[in-house]
Amino acid sequence: MANVRLRLAGMRRTIEAKADPHGGTVSFGGQTHRIDELEWDAPIGGAMYGVALNDGKEWAALSKEMNAPPYEKPPEGPVLYMKPANTINAHRRPVLLPRWVKHLQAAPALGLVIGRTAARVRREQALDFVFGYTIVNDLSIPHEQRHRPAVKEQARDGFAPVGPWIVPKEEASPLSSLTARVYVNGRLVQRADPSRFRLPVEQWLAEVTEFMTLYPGDVLFFSWPADAPLVTAGDVVRIEIERIGVLENEIALEQGGDE
């Protein structure tokens, strides 16, 4: 049982609730509901920034490429990408597979929800600026090229399911133990934990806020793309992060269009 902040379809604001992910229920307003029977909305409304190349496994796999043209050398500063407002999607809402694409990469990600305006934050105090944790499904159309922002591949409508809720950090297990498991159609396909992060999230928060302010409700997220599964229409992707929750979405074929 965890105290969470959630938002349902039709609600303008998040509410406080008690969630029991194992029992599959959530309670608020004196009533208990089955998680599957509610219509969910994303619990956040701010900007979503992903820290690229944080996955040590991905970094190792790219090390040769990073030293060759056009990259020449590995990046020194944080490399970020944005999932803008149009990408935000909710628990149990479909993700649309473009008709001209075979697969999407579904990378699990741990989202840090900012609690107070964070600028020039010191590493030792970084977590003071975090309100809590959520789960992000960082979807993208697979792409090789990293030299330019992969906007068309990463920023499509609905490509960032977030939720189902935010767990305040005091309620969550220590960051280092937040293991993500990804299931596709019920089968476990990926397991990853923060020990794979190239730098601790506190360090990233310090480096990022050195030049850009993060505001309450913004999300800085950390994915594990190296061994993330490819999924296609009809697949159900379930990302589970221990003591945080379960975020599930079906990949659906985009209908209509000229193509």
Add this chain to the structure above:
Amino acid sequence: MMRRARVAWNGIVTEAEPLDDGRLRLPDGTIVGELEVMWLPPVEPGVIVALGLNYAEHAGELSFVAPKEPLLFFKGKNTLIGHRGRTVRPEGVNMMHYECELAVVIGRPASRVKAERAYDYIFGYTIANDYAVRDYLENYYRPNFRVKNRDRTTPLGPWIVSHEEVGDPMALRLRTYVNGAVVQEGYTGDMIFSIPYLLEYITEFMTLAPGDVILTGTPKGAVNVQPGDEVVAEIERIGRLINYIV
């Protein structure tokens, strides 16, 4: 309203429209001087889409081949400041330059828009000065956030001018002045990817909402600026956006 600003005055945030004598009229009829208000970015966009290398000559200047597809990147709201605001040049950097850009403000939810109908979705235009700190360029995800997404490096304003008042946005003269001298000059008609093309391209994969902004790139003439400089980004029929480097 054909031309409107957002300002802070006397403890409130309000819209304002310009009078012929340079003063501003607030919605309740109050008349204030342009130096009595704090100018805010005239719009609070949910999404800011920016264009890299959208003018052939600027692309040449940076020794790149002109792109075949629009080079898009996103910016956060942390970057925006208003007219007459101050932008920090980080200590110890060698090259920081302005980029005068026509900023398109979306007026209606825009998804799968055809180029022929693009202007139906545009509310109006304003001016952006999209500073870049080139010292932080790295070859991963160029232009990366340390170069382009720093706090307060994107002055926006002074106002939004409606599409009807501007007319053809592809026929506007852009000029940047540093301490009064013209340092950058261009013409929106020289964009590699026109505004209607960009709107069709972007909305094929993402829905833009009212208030979202597209920064359409900058012509050649990017020159280093120093603390103390006054930088004015000017676009014909839209206005003059003043910014100070500190």
